[in-house]
Each structure stands twice: as structure tokens, then as C-alpha cells.
Amino acid sequence: MIDPVILFFIFGLSAGLLRSELRLPPAIYDLVSIMLLLTIGMKGGIELAKQPFLELLPQMLVVIALGIVLPLIAFPLLRYLGRFSRVDAASIAAHYGSVSMGTFAVAVAYMSARGIYYEEQMPLFVVMLEIPAILVGIVIAKGFSKQTNWAQVGHEVLLGKSIILMIGGLLIGWIAGEEQLASIKPLFFDLFKGILALFLLEMGLITSKHVGSLKKYGPFLIVFGISMPMLSAVLGASTGCLLGFSVGGTAMLAILAASASYIAVPAAMRISVPEANPTLSLAASLGITFPFNVVIGIPIYYAMAEYIHAFFGA
Amino acid sequence: MIDPVILFFIFGLSAGLLRSELRLPPAIYDLVSIMLLLTIGMKGGIELAKQPFLELLPQMLVVIALGIVLPLIAFPLLRYLGRFSRVDAASIAAHYGSVSMGTFAVAVAYMSARGIYYEEQMPLFVVMLEIPAILVGIVIAKGFSKQTNWAQVGHEVLLGKSIILMIGGLLIGWIAGEEQLASIKPLFFDLFKGILALFLLEMGLITSKHVGSLKKYGPFLIVFGISMPMLSAVLGASTGCLLGFSVGGTAMLAILAASASYIAVPAAMRISVPEANPTLSLAASLGITFPFNVVIGIPIYYAMAEYIHAFFGA
């Protein structure tokens, strides 16, 4: 049975494709994203507080390595199979190396609806995975060019809206703990799935605008937008299994690896690699990969995690 | 005892008339309307899923006929008693033939607060009733003029914000069903009356701006704005009784018939019958009929339904 929040995405997508007047005010899109990011962060923080932080360090390094490897795989595919220019290939690769908060939010809802356990450190990994691919993308596009203002890139990336909200949420959850946060639970936790539904409605509307530009760029982008996440999911699931994660945690890492950024990376690329065409990467990540992942991908990646565990786990 | 959400309307109206600085940002008005429409739609969809759709078809045709008849009654009253120009009379008639979502939302709250049962298909009828009056209004104003871009009118009407949200909600409710929607219940269902209170606060503020322009148009509009809904309610209640509805359902159809549009119809008339003065129809529907209906009308129409049932029912 399809999750009702996915129905909101399909509804938004259809309304957009039918060119209806429906749109959410930008301020509401902002509110909804802010609440999702804070809640995801807090959920992670609450759980993280329960375990020693130092044990996570090696895992974090492995996850960062995954974030470096993914764009390095995507780039040659795009450059040589897809025949994209160097900068465009680098920029798209960065999108696919990084992660999508929206996909992660849907995955969180998916797991909790099914009561599937996953390791609590996932929100931390989201932050870890968001950043390296951006840096790799810039370096591929421009080399270690003097022209790149690394201080500015660093600021942009670390203090961007989504990272800071997630880190803020993590810290608040960590410091306050579950009991203390009970008083704000009705807003942030109980409304989570409803807020996610509104978010996906808007994502559907936004996606509908990018589906159109797909025609321009031919079938390669469509193929890439589906097969790259599958490949990344295999790598993500293998990494999860290697780190000894539960099936849920393995699936989560697969989902994170499979997801492609459409907020943090486009913003960073726009400033650091302006020669790259933003329509191209958004058409792929928003027009193909995001809908594929939330509607079809998540259950596939979960099955993948089960499969890997059955063979290599335990 | 007056419902507290009505107190919010009165508060907004008073604040507006006192020329206070209070206003809700347009983005919030949008959010609140979107949530009300989605929720009403979903509530209807959940119930519709429980019964065979085909049985509704004849009812739907009757309701559409009601939506055609109402403006045809209103027009001559306005044209010959009220001495309005042809286009103004046609436009106002369209407003009164159509429905007001806000009034319907208050009626939903009224019924559920009193535990009154009504037929589940009401949200479907809202959609059915919204459209015909617009087309009738345009035809009265312009004849079957070649100048009218009917494709554009159709698009405007069917894909307008309120219709699409309600239909989207209906479909989501229908497909997902009550159990599945439990996860988004805290946002959409539990907060419904609170959101309605915010909506009515804003409606009060907006209404206050239209009360002023009533003076300009003399007493006829005031008399019309109260007696037309009463007349429509009688027709609506009779139709409901004829269709074999419960007292609650009969009252609901009376309320729908009595309500006058202030969102979908003004937008459609502005584009299709631009010669009509929008201040005129909004002064009537927002400045008179909406407050009359939500504060006084709903209980009257309910009594009407009981009365009709006592005589003709069973």
C-alpha cells in the first residue's frame, strides 16, 4: 500500500503538469522545510545522547569516504557516456554524491510506519554526506584553482540553511533529551507526517516544472537519473553492512547514497561553478531521481538491504 | 451558545472596523485555506470510499441542476428589482449560484460539534455546485459569444486553486482511506477547528473592508444579500429532502445553496466578464451574506431542514 504522503507528492505533480493555479507560498515552503529539518535533527540528537560519541568517529570517516567516492563514480559516466561538458558533469556528479533531505524525511516516515529499527546516527550521516561531494565537484570542475574562494565555499556549505538547521536540531535533541522535549513534541513530532505531506505537495509542484526541461536533454539524463541511484544504493548498502548496521540502518544508508541533492548542492554550484547549467542538474535530481526514490526506490533499497544482509550479514 | 470560531470572525471584523493594524500575511491566509480545503476534501473522500460511486451519479446531476437554477433566479431579481446593469446582475447572480468554502467549513464544524450526521458526498457537491453558476453567469452576461475563450474559462474554473485542492483531497482520502491517513491526522484533522478560527479571523478582517463599500450601493444589496440566501436555502433544503437526505444532509445542501462565492467566482468573472464591477459583488457576498450565514444563517437553515423533514420527510 502506497504511503499517503506519497499521494500528496503525486497530487502536486499532477496539479503542476495540468498547469493548475495551485502553488504554496514560498514562506510556507520555508516553514515546512525548517520544521522537517529541525525535527529530523532532534530525533537524531535524542538517540545520539544515548550512546558514546567517540565510537561513531570511525563510522563517520567511512561515510565521508562514501561521499567522496560517489561523485568520482558519477563524473566519468556523465563526461564520457553522457558527453556532458566538464563543468556540467562535475556539477551533476556533486548533486548525486550529496543527499536529499526530502528523500531522507520520506525514508524516516517509511521506517517508522513499519516500525523498522535503524541506527540513530543517520541524521549525523546526512550532514557528513552532504558536504564532501560539493568539494569534490568543485575540484573536478576547476582543479585546485586559486580562483575558488574556499573560505566562501566553506561558509556557504557549513552554514547553509539545511545543514545549520539539522546540526541545530541535533544539538538541541542531544542536550535536552527526550523527556525535556516532550513539551514541544505536539508541534515537531506529532505533526511530522502532516508537515511532510505539505512538503511533498510542494515538491510535486516544483518537480512538475522540471519534468518539462527533461525533453531538451534527451534520454541519457533519464537513464542516469534512475541507474545512478541504484548503483549508489548498492554501494551505500554495502557500506552499511560493512559497518555492521541493522537491516534498517543498511537500508537508510542505501537511501541516503541513492538520493541526489536539490537544495544545498545547486546553491553551492551556482556560486562556485557558475558555468555549469543549473537546469540540467535539477532536471535530473528533481525531475527524475527524487520522484523515483520516494515513490519506487525506497522499498527497492530496503529489499536490497535485506538481501545483502541475508548473504553477508550476521 | 455561539461557536468560538465565530468569535474569531467577529473579532477580526471588529479589529478591521476599528482600523487596527492587525492583518494576517497573505502567505498565512493561503496556508490556512489550503489546509481547510485539503481536509474537507479528505474527509469527504474517506466517506465516499465506503459507498458505491455509481449511486451518486443521479444525485450529482440534480445538484448541478440546482447550480444552474439558482443564478437564473437571482439574475432577474438583480436586473429588474435592483436595476443593476446586465453584466453586474449576471456577475452577482453567479456569485450566489456558486458556493463558499468558508461557509461550508463553518457548517462542517457546526455539524460535528453537535454530532449531527450528514451524507458524506457533500464535499463532492461543493465541487459540483461551484462550477455551473460560473458558466451560467458568463452566458447571461455575454450570450454564447465567440469572444469568450471557453477553453480558458474551463481551465480557470476546473484548475482553480480551490477546486483542485478539494478534488485532490477527495482523491487522497478515497485512495488512502481512514486508517492510512491516521499518520497525518494530527495536522489535518485535529487542528481543523483551530485553523478554521485563524481563517475566520482573516475573513473578518477582509469583510470589514467590504462593509464600507456597501453604503455606496444602497439598501437593495443588503436586502438581497440576506433574502437571496434564504430563498436559496429553501430550494437547497427541498432538493435535499427530495433526494432523501437525512436532516443533516438536507441542512448541508441548504447551507451550500445559501452560500455565495467570494474566491472562485470573483476570479473567473474578473477574467471572463471584466465589465462587471467586482466591488459590487464582493460587497454583497463578503460584506453581507458571508457574515449573515456563518453567524445567524446556519442554525436557521438547520431549523428549515428539520421543518421540511417533519412535513415531507419519512
Added chain:
Amino acid sequence: MIDPVILFFIFGLSAGLLRSELRLPPAIYDLVSIMLLLTIGMKGGIELAKQPFLELLPQMLVVIALGIVLPLIAFPLLRYLGRFSRVDAASIAAHYGSVSMGTFAVAVAYMSARGIYYEEQMPLFVVMLEIPAILVGIVIAKGFSKQTNWAQVGHEVLLGKSIILMIGGLLIGWIAGEEQLASIKPLFFDLFKGILALFLLEMGLITSKHVGSLKKYGPFLIVFGISMPMLSAVLGASTGCLLGFSVGGTAMLAILAASASYIAVPAAMRISVPEANPTLSLAASLGITFPFNVVIGIPIYYAMAEYIHAFFGA
């Protein structure tokens, strides 16, 4: 243990000082303030309905006197110790004579988290305290000058957004009563602390912008921004004890006295005493006093109330 809503304030403040991109859309800030003010008003109104109004009149007069005395104490300190110009000293004095809704909201959360009883009329006193200091400030700045448009000042002050929302909430709570308001409780009451968290996040971001301008105005403003509220709290607590309030009520009056306005008074001063530098008063009330009060002050003022009660009470 620090309240989690305070963590949101600290998070916003840190994000702002780190110059992150994070900001809440103005429409959301508006929504959040509107909901807090309505809720506080309704809570007060519900309680007020339970007791005879006339008994409150003498208390209200005493509280108004407090609102007149506070700026008269602050002014000479600012003028002669701080060497501010007459208009600047008058304007800052008005800020400190008036109250901060945000601080009151945090205090409400503080008390309810600890189950501390306080007199129900507090929201009424908030309204009483907001106004006199503004008038005193204008008179100190300009004398009873003919130039001052008192009608306009009155309108500005009495119908300003925050006052009208609080009065509206009070009346709705009073008329409807607790039982009737149960239907809107999920939005306004259950989400209160979550909404307060979002509000404080934004307040942290806004505060961060004012911390910077403190450097310009030297250490006097910092000292004043901490010691003036302490002094006011002593007066507020004494008044509370004198009026025979409980420890909670005494602490509340201390907190109200200690808080400094940053919404209503700046707006009124900007129009009525435009020669006063708004950066100066906001740097003090937002950059120093608000954070001091919500993070450290409230428990101190509560201890103060206990102390006074132990000595003079009962």
C-alpha cells in the same frame, strides 16, 4: 535544567552570530507571534471569567502606577549617568517601562512546566503595563507639546497589533470559556510551546543583529540593560507582594516589570519621537535585556519573589 525553548533561542543567536543563511520568513514570524498573543490572551480570558471583574479594578490601577513609575526611574539614570540626549533617554526609558510579550510567553512556559500557580489576571496586566510607559516617554521627550498628535498616538498604541490580539484573545477566552474552546485547543494550546520554540529561534536570529551595535554604544548600555531589569523586578515583586499575590503571581509581576518592550514601544516611538535613535533602544532591550531575562533572569526573579514572600508575605 535549561528549558528546551531557550535552546532554540541560543541556537538562533549562534546561527546569527556565525552569519549563517538561516532566517525565518517574515510571514512566519507574524504567524507565530499572532498565535502566541492569541493563546496568552485566551488563557487569561478563561481564568478571568471565573472571578468577579470589579475586584480587579484597584489592582489594575496599581499596575498602571507601576507602569508610570518605571520609566520615571529609568529616565534620570539614562540622562545623567548614561549622558544620553533627552529624546534618547526618554525613548529607552519608555522601552523599559513597558513589557515584552516574548518574555511573558517564556515565563508562562516556565511556570506551567513547574506547575506554579499565578494569578489569572496577568495577561490583563500585560496590556495595562504596555501603555502608560509609552505616554510617559513621549511626555518626557516633548513635554505636553501641541505638536504631538495624541489621537494618533492613542490609536497606534491601543490598536497596535500586539495589544489588539491580546485583548481579542482575552475576550474570546472570557466569552467562550474553557469547555467551548476545547475544539481549538489542539492548535492554540497543545502547540503553544512548540510555537514558542520557533518564535525564540527567530528572536535569537534578530537579537544577533543587535548584539553588534552594542559595541558602538559602550559599556553603559550593557550595564543598564542588566541592572535596570533587576531594579524593576524588585519593584514589580514588591508590588505583587503588596497586592497579596501568590509567589507565582509575584514572580510574574517581577518578570513583567523587568522585561523591556521591543515591538510596541519602538513602533510608537518611531512615530511620536522620531528624533530618538531606534538602534540604541533596540540594542539594549533586544541585545541585552531580552536574552538576559529569558536565559538567566526568570529564575532569579522567581527566587526574588520567594524571598520577598518569606520576609513580608503572610
Added chain:
Amino acid sequence: MSDNIKKLLTIVTEAALENILIKDIERLGAQGYTITDARGKGGRGSRSAAWDASGNIRIEVVSDAAIASQIASHLKETYYDNYAMILFMSDVEVIRPGKF
């Protein structure tokens, strides 16, 4: 004063016209437009932007003089009688004249 002088046409009108007007503007040859939300007051009363039905938009079009006056007279004929609308024009210097 060579060919890098173009016309800036500014239109202030009801938000409800947005979709229709941009079709007209493109059809009449403009290479682009910029829209901001606005409120205001004029001969047809106050438009407060408090909600959908009462907002204004402010459209700017940079184009050569012929297109600008064509758009202006089309709008005047089609919408002036029935909609709140004003328009005004001025000369602006642009950097890439070929673009407009």
C-alpha cells in the same frame, strides 16, 4: 545616444491579469519581463494586497520603442476600461542592446 537606448515600460495592474498579460507581452515581441508584487491606490480605489483578489503587480519590460508602444496601446485598448491599470514609459540605457 545610440542604439543602446531602449524603452522601459512599467505597468501597474491587478494581480489577476498576470497570466494573460505575460502572454500578450511575449506575443507582441518583448524578449523578457520582470514582475514584483505591489499594492496601491488609484482611480479604481485602494488595492491592499491583503488577499489574492486585491493585490497589484508591477511589470517592467525593456524593449525597443516600437514594441513598447505597441504593448502600451494594446493594453490601453484591451484593459484600461475594465481593470485597475496604469502604465508609463521612459528611456533607459542598456548594456547589451541586442538582447532586448
Added chain:
Amino acid sequence: MSDNIKKLLTIVTEAALENILIKDIERLGAQGYTITDARGKGGRGSRSAAWDASGNIRIEVVSDAAIASQIASHLKETYYDNYAMILFMSDVEVIRPGKF
């Protein structure tokens, strides 16, 4: 260059002044005005529009030259010293000169 040339007066100032300024503008004879929300920076520092107290508005008034300069000098005398405010004027061509 006949009587369909009017003045466009643009004022950028603190949002808090909105209600007062539009009274002034109407009293001094303008037939209308258009307002957009803005942010910015000038001699009186940065105005970020992050919340109520720190926003700017941008007011445009089309009128004949006499009224425009009357408004300009009234604003200059009354508000320049104490409020963040700039104003500038230019010629614009209008279509229905009688309207302004």
C-alpha cells in the same frame, strides 16, 4: 514632449511610515501611488526586512511636476532628518495624462 510627460517620484523609506506618508501624498494632490516592500542599505545603516521594525517600502507616485516637487520638499523637510529615506525623480511618458 507635450503634456503626456509626467514626473515619477520614487521614495524609499522605513515601512513604519507607510500610513503617514500616503496621507501626506494624497493631501498634496497625487492621484495615486504604488508601494512595494523592499530592503536595503544607506546612510542610516542596513534595513534587512527580517521583521516588522526593519523593513523598507518603495513608493512610486506619478504626477505632474508641481505636485511631485511639492511632495518631495514636504518629505524632505518633515522626515529626512529623523528617518531613513531617499527620494529621486525622473520624467515618464504616460498614456492618459488627465489621470495624473
Added chain:
Amino acid sequence: MSDNIKKLLTIVTEAALENILIKDIERLGAQGYTITDARGKGGRGSRSAAWDASGNIRIEVVSDAAIASQIASHLKETYYDNYAMILFMSDVEVIRPGKF
């Protein structure tokens, strides 16, 4: 036409550039700027402002001619190739010429 005639430079571009552009503008000598949010369409397609990544801003700078053309050419060289951006200039009369 004395020294109270200044240049008004208007820039319409992607919202993502806001922080960078205002640094450039200040560095090149402008005494202030005003920004409004906008949407629009041009050679680089439609920018609907429906969410963060697709909004435009409209920046106005009043300054003397030398600074205006310096800013204009800096922007042209640095951003025109890779960003959605237009700019145009006109003369405006200001009241306190020393301020700009």
C-alpha cells in the same frame, strides 16, 4: 541640470547572487542600494520565485555616473556569461546630491 542629476542603475538577477553583489556594489563606491524580490523571464528562461532557487531580485543603486558605469561593467564582465542578469540605467534627479 546641475549636480543633482545622478544615475539610477537597476539590476535584475538571480536571488542567489544577493550577498555577493552587494559586496561588489559597496566596494565599487555606491553609498547604498535597495532590493526587492521579483520574478520574470528572459533569455535564460522563466524564473518563477516559487522556491529559493528560482527567484530573482531587483537591485537599484543611485550614484554618480562614474560609479554606476563602473558597477555596470564589473557586473557585465563577471556575471553576464553565467547568470540570468539584465541591467539598465537612467538619469534621476535627487534632492541631496552629496548623499550619493
